[in-house]
Amino acid sequence: MQSFHSYCISASGEERAGGDMQARFPYWSFTKTAIAICALKLSENGTVNLDGCVDGEAYTLRQLLNHTAGLPDYGALKDYHDAVAAGGEPWSRDKLLSAALARGMLFAPDAGWSYSNIGYMLAREHIEAASGLSFAQLMTDLISTPLGLTSVALVTTREEFAQLHCEAAGKYAPGWVYHGCLAGNVRDAARLLHGLFSGKLLSAASMAEMQVTIPLGGALEGRPWTECGYALGLMSGAMGEAGRSAGHSGGGPSCVNAVYHFPDLREPVTGACFTDGHYEGVAETELGRLVQNFG
Numbered sequence: 001m002q003s004f005h006s007y008c009i010s011a012s013g014e015e016r017a018g019g020d021m022q023a024r025f026p027y028w029s030f031t032k033t034a035i036a037i038c039a040l041k042l043s044e045n046g047t048v049n050l051d052g053c054v055d056g057e058a059y060t061l062r063q064l065l066n067h068t069a070g071l072p073d074y075g076a077l078k079d080y081h082d083a084v085a086a087g088g089e090p091w092s093r094d095k096l097l098s099a100a101l102a103r104g105m106l107f108a109p110d111a112g113w114s115y116s117n118i119g120y121m122l123a124r125e126h127i128e129a130a131s132g133l134s135f136a137q138l139m140t141d142l143i144s145t146p147l148g149l150t151s152v153a154l155v156t157t158r159e160e161f162a163q164l165h166c167e168a169a170g171k172y173a174p175g176w177v178y179h180g181c182l183a184g185n186v187r188d189a190a191r192l193l194h195g196l197f198s199g200k201l202l203s204a205a206s207m208a209e210m211q212v213t214i215p216l217g218g219a220l221e222g223r224p225w226t227e228c229g230y231a232l233g234l235m236s237g238a239m240g241e242a243g244r245s246a247g248h249s250g251g252g253p254s255c256v257n258a259v260y261h262f263p264d265l266r267e268p269v270t271g272a273c274f275t276d277g278h279y280e281g282v283a284e285t286e287l288g289r290l291v292q293n294f295g
Contacts, residue, residue, distance in 0.1 A: 004286055005165075007187040008271035008294055009194050016294065017187065023165035024151055025274045026174070027182040027189060028250025030259050032120050034182060036065050036233020037196060038138045039127050040206045048130045050209070054122060059109040064116075064123040065232040066214055070105040071116040074178070084253070090175035093121075113214055113230065120179035135180055147195040152184035167254035167276060177252070189259045190272035193247050197261045197270060210234065211246065223281035224288045235260075242288040249280040258283035262291050269294050 005019030027034075039061060042048045050062040059069035074080045077099055083091065091099075097118070106114050124135050131138060136154040144152050155161050155174045162170040164183055174181045195201055202210065213229040213236040220228060227238035236246045243264025250257045258280060259272040271294075273287040 002275055002277070002282065004273060004275050004283075005186045006271065006273040006287065006290055007190045008269055008290055009190055010294060011198075011268040014267075014294075016290070018290075019186065019274075020165065021185055021187050024163065024183050024185050025165050025189075025255060025257065026155065026161070026250075026252055027152075027184060027259075028177070028252045028257060029117075030189060030248045030250045030257060031177070031180055031182045033193070033196075033233045033248045033259075034139055034143060035120055035124050035127070035135065035179060036210065037201055038135070038142050039065060039123060040202055040210055040232065041142045042127055042131055042138075044203055044206055048127055054126050061123060061126055062232070063109050064119040064126075066113075066212075067115050067119060067230055068110050068113055068214065069116065069119050070107040070109050070112065070114070071119045071122075072100050072103070072106055073114065073116045073118060074100045075115075075117060080176075084172075084176050087171055088173075090173050090178075093178070096178060113216060115230075117177075117179055124179050139182065143192060143195075143201060146200060147191060149184065149188040149192060151188045152182055152192070155181055155183045165255075168252070172253050181252075186257075186272045186274050189257070189274075190270055193259050193261055193272070194270040197246075197263075197268070211236065213237075220281075222279075224285045239284065239288045242292050245288075249284055251278060251280045254278070256280045256283045258287045260284075260287060260291075265291060265294065267294075 007017045009015050051060050063069040161174045210232045213231045216228045224239040226240050229236045234246045239245045245260045247260030257274045261270040269291045273283045275283050
């Protein structure tokens with residue numbers, strides 16, 4: 001039987017929760033939203049330039065964050081998935097890049113769109129080098145402390161991952177997520193995104209930049225999306241009757257999540273849904289159902 005853990009909060013502060021609020025889950029690709037928030041905050045204070053080329057390459061930080069840099073993704077590598085399934089230790093950074101870039105770039109920067117975890121690894125490395133702080137420290141200073149999030153932390157070892165509410169706990173090395181894997185409870189996931197859209201993390205100008213969306217098409221089979229796009233660290237489009245949605249889904253061995261803000265409801269609602277399995281569409285669909293029944 002599918003097990004759901006959810007938390008929703010409206011613009012006026014009404015809250016609804018279901019499942020275990022203490023359990024901590026891997027946030028998987030929702031981590032990308034946090035990386036993008038940190039990058040935008042560092043852009044506000046002049047530490048990074050979103051439109052400056054990264055480490056002498058042709059692509060910019062903005063292009064890394066919206067997946068238009070032209071970089072391939074290691075998710076397409078059979079050897080990568082075989083190594084993860086075998087329970088092995090993560091490859092070195094050099095081995096990963098050598099395998100992923102064996103056929104070169106997919107396209108010139110800004111000449112297309114392709115989802116790339118490698119792009120977010122490079123974005124994370126760039127903001128760490130520019131700020132002199134680790135992503136874990138940036139996350140604490142720029143997001144967790146301002147919002148009072150107490151459960152969120154970067155997991156880096158098998159031992160840390162073993163403490164999470166996930167069937168793969170104890171069997172998986174989080175280093176396989178090369179941009180980093182945050183973990184926390186479902187409530188703090190929703191509160192992170194709620195804080196972002198409540199204006200507690202970024203300036204109005206930065207929020208406007210973050211939401212500039214590259215349209216990517218219409219409905220996705222088996223998922224609630226009726227309009228798809230990608231902004232800076234945000235999957236951005238629409239989910240049927242729930243209306244416009246912006247946030248991120250995530251998935252990895254044995255569990256998935258969906259964390260989204262829905263501004264078109266009678267009252268805007270931000271929510272998170274975590275569940276077992278391998279298909280993000282299940283979490284997305286359940287979250288869409290929950291927010292439409294809110295209020």
